[in-house]
Amino acid sequence: MTPRGYRHVAAAVPVTIPYVRRSEHGVYWWLGRALGELVRRSGISKQEIDGLIAASYTLRPDSVVSLTEYFGLTVRWLEDLPMGGASGPVALCRAARAVEAGDAEIVACIAGDVLGGAAFGKLMDNYSSFSRDAVLPYGIVGPNLPFALITRHYMERTGAVREDMGRICIAQRHNGHYFPHALLKNPLTMKEYLAARPIAEPLHLFDCVMPCSGAEGFLVMSEDRAQAGGLPYASILAGVERYNAFPEDKVQVSGGWPMDRDRLYAAAGLGPGDMHFLQAYDDYPVIVMFQLEGLGFCETGEAPEFVRAVDLTADGVGLPLNTGGGQLSLGQAGAVGGFVGITEGLRQVSGQALGLQVMNATVGLVSGYGTVNFDRGLCSSAVILARGSA
């Protein structure tokens, strides 16, 4: 089957509601802020929105269905995303296909999660039946445990050292320094990175995202509608999803991208060398390395060499990585982390960066990863965005 992109579809109005660590407000407030900003900034009324897709952990046991009544939305297309960190590219692909097919005209894509009181601990307790039975008895540490195990294994296999992980964190913090909504803005030095306290060895403090509260959103519509509204937009050249790739690997050594990248690039008619930036899912630096390898920016096992040789800053000459600072600077608001790359990627290709703008960025890759059920992230996703042309 020939891979196919998304014809005459536009993604527009990237919205980031400024994050806070602990929220006095509930998750509906955050999701509603994102929705409200989409309406306000697009000039598209709530009544015109006929599709809704959302990602949120702390919305449970409510669902996206509950959102329609809460926000007074009447829609004909609705989807609930449990993919966590992979949810942004997935939301974009699903919404784009719905608009292309005529199943919806304007789809609001939103993500929101809150950290308040014991919310994070509660989230971990309820995360999955496998986690509860087979992971939680081992220290009650949340995702740091599986990712410490994955990182140690990766370092042993490839010869990566802590400084290699540090290069990713430091470059992203440089980008985050210029991003107005980043919770962690201070430039990070290698000395500070290496001196950080251990959390779950080999992970130390700056390898781990800071849990927080926040929301992100964007709209998907026809190119005609975006142009009629005078909205800068991105076209979606290609997108892929994959779940439970390589289950026989005893420790995770990649996401699902190696299975899907040929299809992804073929649909776009482009290769990794054509990308002006990479917005990679960065819950931990080792996962960024998985994406550098799995999406073809370097060979398998060579990401440590790649990050030693290539400038990853948004105003550098290499491969701009997580140009708004990524979750390592913004903080991680649950499933919202899955949307961070999309909103930043949309801003970059449409020339609306809030912080550093990559020079002449017209095409870029956004990838997502997430949902640790037992010992690895089960979801991976990726999309290629291009500047929309009127």
Place this chain on the structure above:
Amino acid sequence: MNLCLPHCQVCARSHWPSREICPHCLGHEIQWTEIESSGSVVTATLLHHSLEPRFREHLPVCVATIQLDCGVCVLVYLEPGDLAIGNRVIVSTGTGPTGQEALVAKSVTR
């Protein structure tokens, strides 16, 4: 010391974590069966932080992924001195630092 794992009565393979349906053949007759408890350290971490206050006094603790000789991977508690990758271990059901039931591994050389 022995170790029991869920074992599919149709395809005769074990799996972990426990399921009521076999992930290999979708067989629905699963029985916990005693298996060879030896295996090797695949990866390990020393935990310095926990979300659970009553766990914190026991830190740091070592948690490892062990590949049992039947191929199944499990998480276990391990002595920090035994966390070298490739180290041969015996896995059994025991208790974790706070007394909860957990898998524990001991180096065969000890």
